Amino acid sequence: MAQPLRLGIAGLGTVGTGVVKIVRKHAALLEARTGRRIAISAVSARDRAKDRGVNLNDYAWETDAVALARRDDVDVFVELIGGDEGPAKAAVEAALAAGKDVVTANKALLAMHGQALAETAEAAGRAIRFEAAVAGGIPVIKALTEGLAGNEITRVMGVMNGTCNYILTRMEKAGLTYEEAFAEADGLGYVEADPTLDVGGIDAGHKLALLSAIAFGTRPDFGGIELEGIERVAIEDIRAAADMGYRIKLLGVAQRTGRGLEQRMQPCLVPSKSPLGQLQGGTNMVVIEGDAVGQVVLRGPGAGEGPTASAVMGDVCDLARGFRLPVFGQPAATLDAAPRARSELPAPFYLRMGLLDKPGALAKVAAILGNAGVSIDRMRQYGHADTSAPVLIVTHRTARSAIDTALEAMSATDVVTEAPVALRIEHL
Amino acid sequence: MAQPLRLGIAGLGTVGTGVVKIVRKHAALLEARTGRRIAISAVSARDRAKDRGVNLNDYAWETDAVALARRDDVDVFVELIGGDEGPAKAAVEAALAAGKDVVTANKALLAMHGQALAETAEAAGRAIRFEAAVAGGIPVIKALTEGLAGNEITRVMGVMNGTCNYILTRMEKAGLTYEEAFAEADGLGYVEADPTLDVGGIDAGHKLALLSAIAFGTRPDFGGIELEGIERVAIEDIRAAADMGYRIKLLGVAQRTGRGLEQRMQPCLVPSKSPLGQLQGGTNMVVIEGDAVGQVVLRGPGAGEGPTASAVMGDVCDLARGFRLPVFGQPAATLDAAPRARSELPAPFYLRMGLLDKPGALAKVAAILGNAGVSIDRMRQYGHADTSAPVLIVTHRTARSAIDTALEAMSATDVVTEAPVALRIEHL
Secondary structure (H helix, E strand, O other): OOOOEEEEEEOOOHHHHHHHHHHHHOHHHHHHHHOOOEEEEEEEOOOOOOOOOOOOOOOEEEOOHHHHHHOOOOOEEEEOOOOOOHHHHHHHHHHHHOOOEEEEOOHHHHHHHHHHHHHHHHHOOOOEEOHHHOOOOOOHHHHHHHHOOOOOEEEEEEEOOHHHHHHHHHHHHHOOOHHHHHHHHHHOOOOOOOOHHHHOOHHHHHHHHHHHHHHHOEOOOHHHOEEOOOOOOOHHHHHHHHHOOEEEEEEEEEEEEOOEEEEEEEEEEEEOOOOOOOOOOOEEEEEEEEOOOEEEEEEEEOOOHHHHHHHHHHHHHHHHOOOOOOOOOOOHHHOEOOOEOOOOOOEOEEEEEEEEOOOOHHHHHHHHHHHOOOOEEEEEEOOOOOOEEEEEEEEOOEOHHHHHHHHHHHHOOOOEOOOOEEEEEOOO | OOOOEEEEEEOOOHHHHHHHHHHHHOHHHHHHHHOOOEEEEEEEOOOOOOOOOOOOOOOEEEOOHHHHHOOOOOOEEEEOOOOOOHHHHHHHHHHHHOOOEEEEOOHHHHHHHHHHHHHHHHHOOOOEEOHHHOOOOOOHHHHHHHHOOOOOEEEEEEEOOHHHHHHHHHHHHHOOOHHHHHHHHHHOOOOOOOOHHHHOOHHHHHHHHHHHHHHHOEOOOHHHOEEOOOOOOOHHHHHHHHHOOEEEEEEEEEEEEOOEEEEEEEEEEEEOOOOOOOOOOOEEEEEEEEOOOEEEEEEEEOOOHHHHHHHHHHHHHHHHOOOOOOOOOOOHHHOEOOOEOOOOOOEOEEEEEEEEOOOOHHHHHHHHHHHOOOOEEEEEEOOOOOOEEEEEEEEOOEOHHHHHHHHHHHHOOOOEOOOOEEEEEOOO
């Protein structure tokens, strides 16, 4: 029988506790599947006294994650601390320097420092695995890096932040304002300590940057994402979108074109009846398109103890089985620094504006759109009590730059009563 | 640089040709991702003269697949011949005996002989990979065997035969009878030479047997599947199901209970708006439920040149990367011969019958259901021109055995004019 694979687990929050539970509960199953016993040597967390509902007495305790990462009785350092700097980064670097493999759920760390960490790991012949960092329990990193390795990937898309999806779902279902739905999500413990990570689209953007790197063989480039959160999605947009047969989702899209790497993470309209439109609450969905396979869609729980621990354990089992591959699927040194490209691929757009209720107002707006080369597919003007009429427009496919030109010209008129909202429509 | 990985490809139909195309088109990409060149040494097929739209001049030609499997310049034998006996089986056995790894798309071979082949392969230290055998381009074998290896799998379900789904979709959308829709699918080349493989549910059953083996650590047991094809699905059922908010799908379900391994492949009703209900044409969907992850749903193309070749190449890339694991995810010797259990898990059922249009007829049927312990959720009787009234019943959750008792009693009355239809309803 092979030697046991010995884990050191740093961070005993929800996910870390979940990992301990699986290792204890499924010891026999894991050994049957991997041919090795999976053992825990040591753990670390901030508060030793806290009751986590799991027996930790069998494991050595370290107060310092770096010390844990360096222990001689640890083969795999499991980093579940979080954050792109500080102890998580220091401990991962220490683990690699000490010749350990790393399994992490830390999307921020890899999105910001993934290139350097991958180079370090590969130079040391070590692995960094991060299935749990993207889309929770969905084995999407594995699908992209391994299962679909015979494809040139043409596009990757996903709804990958459950908190945003929860807020948008509640706004639609319960008619809550953004502020009300946010407060509800916060009360349920769904929102990160720094809410901008969630609602600003940063967390989802980190995940998209990692998927892009694997899909297109490019260096992770979080800074290259056109990033827009959900903070400005108004209940009026939710209602108007529903009225036109759409739902609003925080959707990430990455593709490589002749102009470079396009990455967007922004609120989009998707058809209500489409698989993306039907996603509820914390469920994530990732869509991968490849030249041979066509379209593959993966759906599953995006967060939580069980799903995230499941993803961590998938990586641990791979390491126990001796599977090793470069961090982003090909050697970090071969990853391309693709130029950033602003998305110019045409799409239909949704526009919402308030129009002054006087003769010629609509004509002005229509002329501006026409002059910008934007053609109208559908338009609705709603009844109204005051002097400003809510107007919705769905355009034919057009470039974002044409929309921006039109929006600018509209704001310069005296008939548009508030800054128009423009959201991209994605049909999958 | 590592030695190239040398393939011998037996079978140059759609999938084999697709594999050759990927190896030629993506040579650089495959080498970047796996660290090795993927080369083709030799190919074999029945007809050398046939134009397959791809240049085969660089490869040695074998007329005999067994000879191909034994070639010294072949590391991986790619079996794309098909069939559970004959040349495919002989060639796979020859390849293993000669110390080659095997990649195959052959679900019949593995469903019928997987246990013996896995034992042979594992004794020889060789791998048999079969991602392409189940659900076409969807990397579901990988998800189940590797990504979700930290889970006790509680249930696996799937719509995995595109031909059946095409026929059922056409019946619903175009109002075709089963015979008309079958003829259309046959004309498009969607039906196997032996149609029973598709419409009898055998092909889908083979796939379910493979998923079960991995999910539950059991020996593949195709013979243990409660198997029912779509040949007896009537247009009346399609219409009645639609009227009640359902669609009919050939759905496979496997789960392990205290009583043993339950495996079913049969036409079921699923809610029209559910992800399964919305599956169109040749698209496949597999649902995996695990104790940690919850539910993961995978959707993608179930057949065709590109998707199936993509799956074959995923396996080839794994072998190029040196990934090796037992055929069914744990050593064949440890797979359990689980007792076969007929599914007794309660579910709602759909019943359709013709009732003689005379007083007391419905009372008799209702009494029979009541006596069998079956309670009615919804019932509809439709207008009719003759003496027999179409009656639909959706029951509350009940065991299949209770339904069977009731059906038998109904057939013994003088009021039921034709054998009642009973289909299980699955809510996912």
